[in-house]
Every structure is written in structure tokens, then in C-alpha cells.
Amino acid sequence: MIDENGVPAERVLDEIRQLRVGDRPVHGGRLFAYVYDPGVAGLDALGAAAHAESAHVNGLDPTAFPSLLAMENWLVGAAGGLLGGGPGSTAPDVVGSVTSGGTESLILAVKAARDARPELTAPRIVVPASGHAAFAKAAHLLRVTLDTVPVDPVTLRPSVADMAAAIGPQTVLVACSAPSYAHGVVDPVAGIAQVAAAAGVRCHVDACFGGWTLPYLRRLGVPVPPFDFTVDGVTSISVDLHKYAYAPKGVSVLLHRDATLRSPQYFAYADWPGYTMINPVLASTRSGGPIAAAYATLRHLGDDGYLRLAATTRDAVGCLAAAVRDVDGLRLMAEPEATVVCFTSTDPALDLFVLVDELTARGWHTQPQLRYADLPASVHLTVTASVAPRVAEFGPDLAAAVAAARRAGPVELPADLVALAGSLSPEALTPELIGGLAAGLGLGAGPPDRMAVVNTLLDAAPAALRERLLVEFVGLLQRPTW
Numbered sequence: 001m002i003d004e005n006g007v008p009a010e011r012v013l014d015e016i017r018q019l020r021v022g023d024r025p026v027h028g029g030r031l032f033a034y035v036y037d038p039g040v041a042g043l044d045a046l047g048a049a050a051h052a053e054s055a056h057v058n059g060l061d062p063t064a065f066p067s068l069l070a071m072e073n074w075l076v077g078a079a080g081g082l083l084g085g086g087p088g089s090t091a092p093d094v095v096g097s098v099t100s101g102g103t104e105s106l107i108l109a110v111k112a113a114r115d116a117r118p119e120l121t122a123p124r125i126v127v128p129a130s131g132h133a134a135f136a137k138a139a140h141l142l143r144v145t146l147d148t149v150p151v152d153p154v155t156l157r158p159s160v161a162d163m164a165a166a167i168g169p170q171t172v173l174v175a176c177s178a179p180s181y182a183h184g185v186v187d188p189v190a191g192i193a194q195v196a197a198a199a200g201v202r203c204h205v206d207a208c209f210g211g212w213t214l215p216y217l218r219r220l221g222v223p224v225p226p227f228d229f230t231v232d233g234v235t236s237i238s239v240d241l242h243k244y245a246y247a248p249k250g251v252s253v254l255l256h257r258d259a260t261l262r263s264p265q266y267f268a269y270a271d272w273p274g275y276t277m278i279n280p281v282l283a284s285t286r287s288g289g290p291i292a293a294a295y296a297t298l299r300h301l302g303d304d305g306y307l308r309l310a311a312t313t314r315d316a317v318g319c320l321a322a323a324v325r326d327v328d329g330l331r332l333m334a335e336p337e338a339t340v341v342c343f344t345s346t347d348p349a350l351d352l353f354v355l356v357d358e359l360t361a362r363g364w365h366t367q368p369q370l371r372y373a374d375l376p377a378s379v380h381l382t383v384t385a386s387v388a389p390r391v392a393e394f395g396p397d398l399a400a401a402v403a404a405a406r407r408a409g410p411v412e413l414p415a416d417l418v419a420l421a422g423s424l425s426p427e428a429l430t431p432e433l434i435g436g437l438a439a440g441l442g443l444g445a446g447p448p449d450r451m452a453v454v455n456t457l458l459d460a461a462p463a464a465l466r467e468r469l470l471v472e473f474v475g476l477l478q479r480p481t482w
């Protein structure tokens, strides 16, 4: 409850610091998801100072706050220039918007595509199965049907032919990833853009994750296939600045090849008694803080800085992948092409979810991925530049964690629970059943230290049941404190 007389500033800050003790470490190169850390001294302070300068500025009206408009236009120019657009390029008319994150950028790409075709009564989008879940969210929110194209279990990419075959008369958008989040592989963008263009359909490249690193990796000699506006038929690209541009959270850029393509992304409303509303993005009031922080970060690191960070990251990826290759019973899901290392277990006695817990116990925070269609469960590592100084410690710790996971053996769920997970329909989940399950899994007072049992249960369940369980479990955590 709110304090009657307020709390002194220093005490409140102390409280926050105390709360933060339980968080995963955002610095130190041992967290392989959620956080993108370049390990550059002073960058946090710069971002925080820039954020503070503009925190109360409102992006609702660019004419009232031209500072924000100037910074947004600069960010869009920087992203567009990096991704094959701008003066002198084959895409000189690229425009864009700054959004709050990758999910918002993808929702808006789908909205723009849908609203550009108002004559279609049942719009659809074609997305590889490896496409980010935010496409499914966009489809759900915008009432657009999601046509998922399977990926090859070896290359982890969709085939161009399958993508082409999925395009129909109601398709408003074809999407692909550069690279995919789960496995870090770049889809065949040129082929997909070509079949989309041939069908007269927009093509969005989701470069939210890797759009800021791929151009630098290419400059360093890594073979990166064409994926940006240099590819004919690519109509829009998303790139998150709060990922590999290393800006504080809350900033992504959605680019369109020209202003006509962008126009249906906007929402304008003048038919009410209040101010006329014109929103390029989902939010109406939005803080200038993240935009200013991103502006400061990009200006400070500069082209050279990003090239150096990409080289450091590439070397760290190589070392981590080598450490995985050295372990009997682990297999890389794909040879790393960008900044993801993803591996699976080839040994039934080596349970990946137990391994993830063992790595956590040794201070390495990796991300488990559940099995999907004919793809096995896997462990995902998003690698950032800050990992480089610690990378030599990973191999020995991985070997020790693997040995411990083998000693512990695979998680064995009670047979009746496995049967339940396989057969229960999401609708049959009662609050009592959820409560009992959560208590049995140790989720009562917050997330447990060891997640292997929870992950094993989710892994055994079909997607619809996983979704329902996750909603209910997280709902249990999100309760007010009084």
C-alpha cells in the first residue's frame, strides 16, 4: 500500500537495489537471454542520463516535442542506412518508425499489410514455423490467420517452395527471419521475397534479433546472405535497438521501403471532441526516455564500436560452439551463423532440462526450448560481447554440469502426471487442478530454483495445454502485495 508520508529517495532506491538482488545478473557475461550487454564501461550511465533528459517528453505529438522527432528520425536513418536503404542505395525512399520493441514492430508490420488490403475479408500471413511467436500474437490481436510453414529439421529453415505454396489469394504478408531467434539461422530471404513479390504480396524480414549484427559480421568476412533492402521484394524490416544495438530496453525500428507502404500502419482519429489523435505506433503517450537513451547509445558507440563488438561476439560464439562440440552427448542444432549457439542432447541419459539447472547452479543462465514438431528440445544461448572475457570458463563448467546431469539422471515425472499432460484438454483445467499442480511443482511461493520438473511437464504437454498452464502459473505469481 502507498505510504502515508512518502519514503525518502535514498531509502526507495535501496529498496529497489534489494529487490534486484534476486534478479539474474544483467552484466558479467553469464546470462544468455533477455539481456544484451556489450560490456562497455560507462554505457549504462550514458543511457540512464539520456533517458532522464527525455523521460517526461511525450511522443504523442511530434510537433510539441521536436527533440523527440529529431532523435527518432536519426535512429530510423541509422537503421535504414545499415540495412540497405537511404541515399544512393536501391531503396532511397526508406522510412520507418521507432516502436517499443520487436513485438510491437511485428504487430505493426502485420497491421500495415492487413490495412493495405481492406478488400480482403479473411486476411492471412505466411510465417515459417521458426518465426518469432510475436507473429502469432499479431495474428491473434489483428484477427489475421497465421499460415505456418514447417522448417527442415536439419537446416532449420523453410523451403522457398513451401513458402510459395502457402501464399493464397487472402495472403497480405509473407515473413521470414534474419536470423531466427530459436536457432540463429538466416532464412532464404531472397527466394522468399521473390515469391512474395511475384504474388503481389508484401514481404517482412524480421531482423529484430540480428539486424544490427549481420551487416557487421559480413564486414568481418562472415558469409551473410542478402537479407535487407538490397533484396528486391523486401518491403519492410524490423530491427531492435534494445538487442544488438545495445540500447536500454524499449526501442525497435520498423522500416518500410517507402512511405506508401508505411501509411496503413498509422492510426488517426479526429471524430471525437478531444485532441486529434495520430499514432504511428501502438502506444499513444510514450516516453521519450528509451528513444533518447538509444540515440545516445548509437551515437556513442559509432560504426567502429559496433564493428569491434561484432568481432568480439563472433569470437565468443566460436569458443562456446567449440565447447559444445567437445561434449559427448551434445549436438549443435545448427552451425552458428550469427550470434546464437543452440544445442540439443543426443543421449537419453543426458536430460537437457537438468543440464540447464546444473549450468544455472554454476552461474550460467541459459534458455531451455521445448520440443516442437519434429525438433527436439534444445538449449539456447544468445551471445553478446560481454561473454568474451568469461568464455574460457564455460567449457570446464559445461563439462562439469554435463557430468552432474548424467549423475542425476533424467527427470522422471509420475506416470499419472505424464498421462495427464498428454491427455488433458486446456478447458478441463480447473483452478483446483492448477493449484494442486503448481504446489506439486514447487511453484507456490515464486519460481523454484530448479526448473527441470516444470520444463519436463511442459515438454510432455501439447502446445495448447502448455499455453494454458503457463498463463495460469504466471497468473499465480502476479498477485498484488497489500
Ligand SMILES: Cc1ncc(COP(=O)(O)O)c(C=O)c1O
Residues within 6 Å of the ligand: 100, 101, 102, 103, 104, 106, 132, 134, 177, 179, 180, 181, 206, 207, 208, 209, 210, 240, 252
Ligand atoms: C527475431 C525476433 N523477433 C521478434 C522478437 C520480439 O522482440 P521483443 O521481445 O523486443 O518484443 C524477438 C525477441 O527476442 C526476436 O528475437
